[in-house]
Amino acid sequence: xxxxxxxxxxxxxxxxxxxxxxxxxxxxxxxxxxxxxxxxxxxxxxxxxxxxxxxxxxxxxxxxxxxxxxxxxxxxxxxxxxxxxxxxxxxxxxxxxxxxxxxxxxxxxxxxxxxxxxxxxxxxxxxxxxxxxxxxxxxxxxxxxxxxxxxxxxxxxxxxxxxxxxxxxxxxxxxxxxxxxxxxxxxxxxxxxxxxxxxxxxxxxxxxxxxxxxxxxxxxxxxxxxxxxxxxxxxxxxxxxxxxxxxxxxxxxxxxxxxxxxxxxxxxxxxxxxxxxxxxxxxxxxxxxxxxxxxxxxxxxxxxxxxxxxxxxxxxxxxxxxxxxxxxxxxxxxxxxxxxxxxxxxxxxxxxxxx
Amino acid sequence: xxxxxxxxxxxxxxxxxxxxxxxxxxxxxxxxxxxxxxxxxxxxxxxxxxxxxxxxxxxxxxxxxxxxxxxxxxxxxxxxxxxxxxxxxxxxxxxxxxxxxxxxxxxxxxxxxxxxxxxxxxxxxxxxxxxxxxxxxxxxxxxxxxxxxxxxxxxxxxxxxxxxxxxxxxxxxxxxxxxxxxxxxxxxxxxxxxxxxxxxxxxxxxxxxxxxxxxxxxxxxxxxxxxxxxxxxxxxxxxxxxxxxxxxxxxxxxxxxxxxxxxxxxxxxxxxxx
Ligand SMILES: Nc1ncnc2c1ncn2[C@@H]1O[C@H](COP(=O)(O)OP(=O)(O)OP(=O)(O)O)[C@@H](O)[C@H]1O
Ligand SMILES: [Mg+2]
Numbered sequence: 316x317x318x319x320x321x322x323x324x325x326x327x328x329x330x331x332x333x334x335x336x337x338x339x340x341x342x343x344x345x346x347x348x349x350x351x352x353x354x355x356x357x358x359x360x361x362x363x364x365x366x367x368x369x370x371x372x373x374x375x376x377x378x379x380x381x382x383x384x385x386x387x388x389x390x391x392x393x394x395x396x397x398x399x400x401x402x403x404x405x406x407x408x409x410x411x412x413x414x415x416x417x418x419x420x421x422x423x424x425x426x427x428x429x430x431x432x433x434x435x436x437x438x439x440x441x442x443x444x445x446x447x448x449x450x451x452x453x454x455x456x457x458x459x460x461x462x463x464x465x466x467x468x469x470x471x472x473x474x475x476x477x478x479x480x481x482x483x484x485x486x487x488x489x490x491x492x493x494x495x496x497x498x499x500x501x502x503x504x505x506x507x508x509x510x511x512x513x514x515x516x517x518x519x520x521x522x523x524x525x526x527x528x529x530x531x532x533x534x535x536x537x538x539x540x541x542x543x544x545x546x547x548x549x550x551x552x553x554x555x556x557x558x559x560x561x562x563x564x565x566x567x568x569x570x571x572x573x574x575x576x577x578x579x580x581x582x583x584x585x586x587x588x589x590x591x592x593x594x595x596x597x598x599x600x601x602x603x604x605x606x607x608x609x610x611x612x613x614x615x616x617x618x619x620x621x622x623x624x625x626x627x628x629x630x631x632x633x634x635x636x637x638x639x640x641x642x643x644x645x646x647x648x649x650x651x652x653x654x655x656x657x658x659x660x661x662x663x664x665x666x667x668x669x670x
Numbered sequence: 671x672x673x674x675x676x677x678x679x680x681x682x683x684x685x686x687x688x689x690x691x692x693x694x695x696x697x698x699x700x701x702x703x704x705x706x707x708x709x710x711x712x713x714x715x716x717x718x719x720x721x722x723x724x725x726x727x728x729x730x731x732x733x734x735x736x737x738x739x740x741x742x743x744x745x746x747x748x749x750x751x752x753x754x755x756x757x758x759x760x761x762x763x764x765x766x767x768x769x770x771x772x773x774x775x776x777x778x779x780x781x782x783x784x785x786x787x788x789x790x791x792x793x794x795x796x797x798x799x800x801x802x803x804x805x806x807x808x809x810x811x812x813x814x815x816x817x818x819x820x821x822x823x824x825x826x827x828x829x830x831x832x833x834x835x836x837x838x839x840x841x842x843x844x845x846x847x848x849x850x851x852x853x854x855x856x857x858x859x860x861x862x863x864x865x866x867x868x869x870x871x872x873x874x875x876x877x878x879x880x881x882x883x884x885x886x887x888x889x890x891x892x893x894x895x896x897x898x899x900x901x902x903x904x905x906x907x908x909x910x911x912x913x914x915x916x917x918x919x920x921x922x923x924x925x926x927x928x929x930x931x932x933x934x935x936x937x938x939x940x941x942x943x944x
Contacts, residue, residue: 401850
C-alpha cells in the first residue's frame with residue numbers, strides 16, 4: 316500500500332559532520348568528529364558509553380549546540396536552523412510518546428503543528444500506523460501499549476513529516492531481546508523501502524553489524540573507523556575497533572623480521588603497518604583459532620560455553636595467556652574442560668597491536 | 671494469599687468505618703443542633719444567616735480572592751518550574767527551597783510583616799507613584815494585599831502539587847519530541863506539557879482554594895471581611911447560628927471542590943474521546 320506513495324515523496328539527504336567539537340565543562344563529548352552519511356544509507360554510530368553518540372545526534376537534531384565545526388545537510392550548514400525546522404525525524408531512547416494523546420494523534424501531531432486539516436492528517440497518520448504494523452492500535456493511549464509498540468508509534472511519528480534524515484537514538488535498548496530482533500528487522504525494511512538517510516545510534520555491535528550499510532565506530536568523541544560491517548569485522552583499522560567489534564583474543568608474539576611476527580611457534584605476515592617499537596600482541600578472532608585434541612598440546616581447555624551451532628572454548632597457554640576459540644559443537648565434545656590441545660592460527664596475515 | 675487479601679479487606683472496612691465515625695458524628699451532631707427547635711425542626715438559624723447583612727458580599731469577596739490567588743500562583747509557578755526543568759536543572763533545589771520557605775513562617779508573623787510594610791511604605795513613598803499602589807492594593811472592595819498574602823501561604827502547597835505532576839512526565843524529552851515534530855518550544859509546552867499537567871494544576875488549585883476559603887488570620891488582622899471573617903463575626907453573636915455557620919461553610923467548600931473536580935473530569939473526558 317502506502318510505502319510506495321511515501322517512498323515517492325521521501326527525499327534523502329547527505330549529512331556531514333565536520334571537525335565537530337562539543338565540551339561539557341571538563342568532559343569532551345565530541346573531539347573533532349568527521350563523518351559523512353550518504354543519501355539513503357543506514358549508518359550506525361557505534362561506540363562505548365559516553366563516546367558522544369547521543370551528543371552528535373542531538374546536535375544534528377538541533378537540541379544541542381556545538382563549540383566548533385560544522386553540521387551540513389545536503390551541503391547546507393544547519394547550525395542556525397532551530398530544532399523545529401530541522402526536518403529530521405527522531406526516535407528517542409526513552410519512551411517519548413505524548414501520554415495524553417492516542418497513537419494516531421501522536422503520529423498526527425507534527426501534521427497538526429503544520430496546520431494540516433484534521434481529516435487529511437488522520438488519513439495520513441492511519442497510513443503510517445499501517446506502515447509500522449499497528450493500525451488496530453490507533454485509538455490506544457501510550458500507557459495501553461507495550462514498549463515495542465510505543466517505539467513503533469514513535470517511529471511512525473518521526474516519519475510523519477517526511478523528514479530528510481531519520482535519527483534513531485538506541486530506540487531498541489529498552490526492549491526485551493525478542494522484540495528487539497523483530498523491530499530491528501522492521502526498521503531496516505522500512506528504511507530501505509523509504510530510502511531515507513538514517514543515523515542509528517547503538518552500543519550493541521551485533522545490532523550495528525546486522526542492520527547498517529556502514530558502521531562508524533566512535534571512541535572518545537572521535538571517529539575510529541567507518542566501513543561496511545563485513546570490512547569492519549574482517550579488516551578493523553585499529554586495535555580498538557578490532558576489540559570493540561566482535562570478540563578478540565590477544566596473544567603475545569615476537570618480532571621476526573620486517574612485517575613478520577612469530578606466534579605460537581609459527582611465522583605470520585602482519586596485516587597492515589607494524590608498530591616500529593615495543594612488544595606486540597597478535598589479535599585473533601575465536602573462529603580463526605584452530606584447536607586439535609592432543610595430550611601433549613600446549614593449550615589447556617579451561618572453560619566451554621555452548622552458543623548453539625558453535626561452542627566457545629577458552630584455552631590457557633603455559634604463560635597464562637587465555638585465548639577464545641569457536642568450534643563446531645560436535646567437534647567440541649572431543650575437547651572437554653581439562654583436556655589439552657594443539658593450537659594454531661590459519662596461514663594468513665594477522666593483526667598486531669602494542670602490548 | 672487470598673486469606674491475606676480478605677483480612678486486608680476487613681481492615682480496610684474497619685479503618686473506613688472509624689474514619690467515617692470520626693468525621694460524620696460531630697457533623698451530624700452539628701447539623702442536628704443547628705436545626706433543633708423548641709417545637710421540632712426549624713431552619714431559622716440558616717435563614718437568619720442567609721439574610722444577615724454582608725453574606726453575599728463576603729462570599730463573593732472570598733471567591734474573587736480565591737480565583738485571583740489561584741491564577742496568580744499558577745502564572746508564577748508553572749512557567750518557573752517548567753523553565754527550571756528545561757533550562758537549568760541545577761536551579762531546581764533553589765526553587766524548591768524558596769517555594770517551601772513560607773511554610774516555616776506562621777501566618778501571624780507574615781501578617782505582622784505585611785502590616786509593617788503597609789505602615790512604613792506610605793510615609794516614605796508619599797510623593798511617588800508608589801503611594802497610589804499602596805492605596806490600590808488596600809482598597810476594601812478587593813484587597814489585593816490579601817492576594818499577596820495568600821499567594822505566599824499557598825506557595826508551598828501549590829509547589830508540591832505541581833512538582834508531583836512534573837515528576838510524572840519527562841518534561842525535557844516530551845518538549846524535544848514536540849520540537850522534533852515541528853512545534854516551536856513555547857508551543858511544545860502548551861501542546862504537550864500543560865495537558866499532561868492537568869491533574870497537578872487541578873490539585874494545586876484545589877489546595878489553594880481550600881486554603882483561601884478557610885484563611886482567617888491575615889484577613890482579620892488586616893481588617894477585611896471575607897467569608898471566614900464574616901462567619902466568625904456573625905457566629906459570635908448567637909450560639910445556634912454559629913454552628914449553622916460552620917455547617918454552611920463546610921458545605922460551600924465541598925460544593926466548590928466538587929465543582930472543580932467535576933470540571934477536571936469533564937475536560938479529561940473530552941480529551942479522551944476527541
Ligand atoms: N548535558 C550534558 N551535561 C554534561 N555532560 C554531558 C551532557 N550530555 C552529555 N554529557 C557528557 O558527554 C559525554 C558524551 O555523552 P553522550 O550522551 O553523547 O554519550 P553516548 O555515546 O550517547 O553514551 P551512551 O551510550 O551511554 O548513551 C559523556 O561523558 C556525558 O557525560
Ligand atoms: Mg546515548
